[in-house]
Amino acid sequence: MTKQFSFLLFILFSISASAQGYVEKDIDFDNMDLAPPMKIPLILAGNFGEMRSNHFHTGLDIKTKGVEGQNLYSIEEGVVSRVRVSPWGYGLAVYIDHPNGLTSLYAHMKSFSPAIDSLVYSVQKEKETYVVDENVLDRGLKVKREEFIGLSGNSGSSMAAHLHFELRETKTEHVLNPLKFKCYQRKIKDSTKPTLKGIKVYAVNEKGYMVPGRSKYYHCKYVNGKYLVNNGAPIDVSGIVTDNSYLGFAFHVVDKLDAAHNICGVHNTFLSKGDETFHEQKIDYIDFSYNRYLNSHQDYYEFKQNKRNVHKNFKTPVNGLPIYPKANGLFDWTNCAGNYKFKAFDVHGNLTSINFTIKNTGTSSLSNPLDETQNYFYPDSVNTLIYDDFQLLFEEGSFYEPLERIFRIDSTNRYMSHEFTFSESEIPANKYFDVRLKTPKLPDNFPISKLGIGVISDKGYLSYRSGQYVDGWVESTSRSFGKFVLMVDSVPPVLKPLDFIEGKVISKYRTMELKIEDNLSGVWKYRAYINDEWCLMYYNRKKKKYVIPLDKRSKPNLVKGENKVRINALDSEGNKVEKIWTVVY
Numbered sequence: 001m002t003k004q005f006s007f008l009l010f011i012l013f014s015i016s017a018s019a020q021g022y023v024e025k026d027i028d029f030d031n032m033d034l035a036p037p038m039k040i041p042l043i044l045a046g047n048f049g050e051m052r053s054n055h056f057h058t059g060l061d062i063k064t065k066g067v068e069g070q071n072l073y074s075i076e077e078g079v080v081s082r083v084r085v086s087p088w089g090y091g092l093a094v095y096i097d098h099p100n101g102l103t104s105l106y107a108h109m110k111s112f113s114p115a116i117d118s119l120v121y122s123v124q125k126e127k128e129t130y131v132v133d134e135n136v137l138d139r140g141l142k143v144k145r146e147e148f149i150g151l152s153g154n155s156g157s158s159m160a161a162h163l164h165f166e167l168r169e170t171k172t173e174h175v176l177n178p179l180k181f182k183c184y185q186r187k188i189k190d191s192t193k194p195t196l197k198g199i200k201v202y203a204v205n206e207k208g209y210m211v212p213g214r215s216k217y218y219h220c221k222y223v224n225g226k227y228l229v230n231n232g233a234p235i236d237v238s239g240i241v242t243d244n245s246y247l248g249f250a251f252h253v254v255d256k257l258d259a260a261h262n263i264c265g266v267h268n269t270f271l272s273k274g275d276e277t278f279h280e281q282k283i284d285y286i287d288f289s290y291n292r293y294l295n296s297h298q299d300y301y302e303f304k305q306n307k308r309n310v311h312k313n314f315k316t317p318v319n320g321l322p323i324y325p326k327a328n329g330l331f332d333w334t335n336c337a338g339n340y341k342f343k344a345f346d347v348h349g350n351l352t353s354i355n356f357t358i359k360n361t362g363t364s365s366l367s368n369p370l371d372e373t374q375n376y377f378y379p380d381s382v383n384t385l386i387y388d389d390f391q392l393l394f395e396e397g398s399f400y401e402p403l404e405r406i407f408r409i410d411s412t413n414r415y416m417s418h419e420f421t422f423s424e425s426e427i428p429a430n431k432y433f434d435v436r437l438k439t440p441k442l443p444d445n446f447p448i449s450k451l452g453i454g455v456i457s458d459k460g461y462l463s464y465r466s467g468q469y470v471d472g473w474v475e476s477t478s479r480s481f482g483k484f485v486l487m488v489d490s491v492p493p494v495l496k497p498l499d500f501i502e503g504k505v506i507s508k509y510r511t512m513e514l515k516i517e518d519n520l521s522g523v524w525k526y527r528a529y530i531n532d533e534w535c536l537m538y539y540n541r542k543k544k545k546y547v548i549p550l551d552k553r554s555k556p557n558l559v560k561g562e563n564k565v566r567i568n569a570l571d572s573e574g575n576k577v578e579k580i581w582t583v584v585y
């Protein structure tokens with residue numbers, strides 16, 4: 001039944017995530033004088049270190065009075081080091097390197113200043129692409145302190161008009177908490193304490209993995225100036241922890257600032273028992289390579305089920321976050337009873353705390369599902385699932401918690417293979433893992449280079465992953481669990497003009513618009529030419545259409561009379577379409 005394959009040989013990776021300790025940043029947070037990025041009052045919609053989907057938020061989300069178009073200014077003199085333009089993510093964004101060792105970043109912009117705009121356009125023109133993410137330090141575009149750099153907007157994956165503002169240490173690219181800088185702390189006042197909403201207790205194994213089904217959430221109440229949990233009575237954990245398990249805690253704590261109701265994140269927390277502090281969390285900076293370990297820091301089951309972002313105060317080997325000055329939050333079940341204290345500070349130093357008591361009257365042995373080790377894949381080892389026609393390979397650290405081996409094969413005719421379901425799409429994976437599906441017998445002229453793997457979520461959403469054909473198998477990678485099926489994409493995208501056709505008079509047009517649709521692997525690259533000169537064409541994400549602006553940059557390519565408009569598009573499997581229209585100007 002099981003076979004050994006050569007692809008197992010490249011499991012030479014190892015994780016040393018847990019070796020990464022807490023490091024204080026050597027930056028003069030108290031005395032550095034930085035200008036604000038806008039001249040309107042700075043009110044936050046989100047802060048640094050807030051828990052978001054798969055990441056901690058890496059900047060400040062600053063309100064822009066609900067509208068686009070606020071002036072943005074460089075916080076210090078510097079050189080434009082990187083520019084980005086995309087319908088997704090940061091949208092329009094500028095990075096500026098400053099002589100003080102910091103890089104500032106302004107994202108979701110509406111437009112750039114004329115100097116930055118012409119730099120961006122020259123990159124776009126060189127690469128013949130609207131989407132750019134380019135290091136431009138060597139072009140030497142200097143900006144002065146408080147120089148206008150563009151307008152705030154709502155571009156990229158932003159949901160509402162705001163400025164996403166980040167500060168990074170230039171040499172390491174670690175993102176810093178802007179509110180650690182006193183110059184910004186003074187401008188964004190806060191005297192509101194963090195809010196403690198609840199405490200969750202867990203049975204945890206010796207490595208800090210949560211024992212399935214053995215946890216309980218207790219709401220906290222604020223009564224007469226003090227927080228109470230379980231109405232002030234001791235929490236009896238005897239139905240939760242037992243033989244071979246440890247007690248762990250998670251805290252549902254958020255911060256609010258004075259000027260708005262938006263929920264933000266806390267900065268520094270402490271868990272102590274008696275006089276001793278066992279666990280400390282302090283979020284001063286984030287290393288991007290570890291940011292996805294948010295899924296290990298929080299209890300993602302609690303988030304999926306109850307939309308609560310809780311901070312676990314215990315840590316597994318698969319958690320490289322540099323945010324724990326102390327990480328000893330596992331309390332042996334035999335002596336976990338006692339008095340505990342939890343303290344949470346926001347970055348301005350406002351404090352919320354709670355005292356609570358744990359008792360453990362239990363002696364009975366509750367079953368621990370994790371003891372049935374054959375039922376689980378463990379995150380801190382290499383794992384393989386090997387069948388005759390379906391295989392998965394996980395490096396160490398590919399997921400966060402022991403993963404139940406849920407596997408099912410459905411024999412249907414809907415796809416080129418059976419449907420192989422592994423685990424649940426709601427469970428996050430940390431790293432891409434290898435997926436292999438055996439191909440059926442294929443005709444001689446079959447386009448094997450265009451085979452891929454479809455990953456279908458529990459809700460039926462399909463994402464297509466391009467594959468590589470090797471000896472009767474298709475290999476690809478995925479970072480999502482769900483249903484895996486074999487597919488082929490040999491169909492090019494389709495170009496559908498919206499406001500022009502062959503022979504159309506476009507003299508009064510300010511844009512030409514079209515749709516580009518792809519059946520499976522998705523539109524990857526797209527280009528437009530007027531009389532064989534490249535012209536900018538962008539994707540309007542909100543209106544789901546492609547737009548060629550007819551402006552001062554593209555118009556010089558138009559001639560009186562007939563003009564040739566050529567558009568091409570490529571999907572992720574390399575299927576290409578190109579069409580030419582004649583329009584009249």
Ligand SMILES: [Zn+2]
Nearest residue numbers: 059060061164
């Ligand atoms: Zn943001």
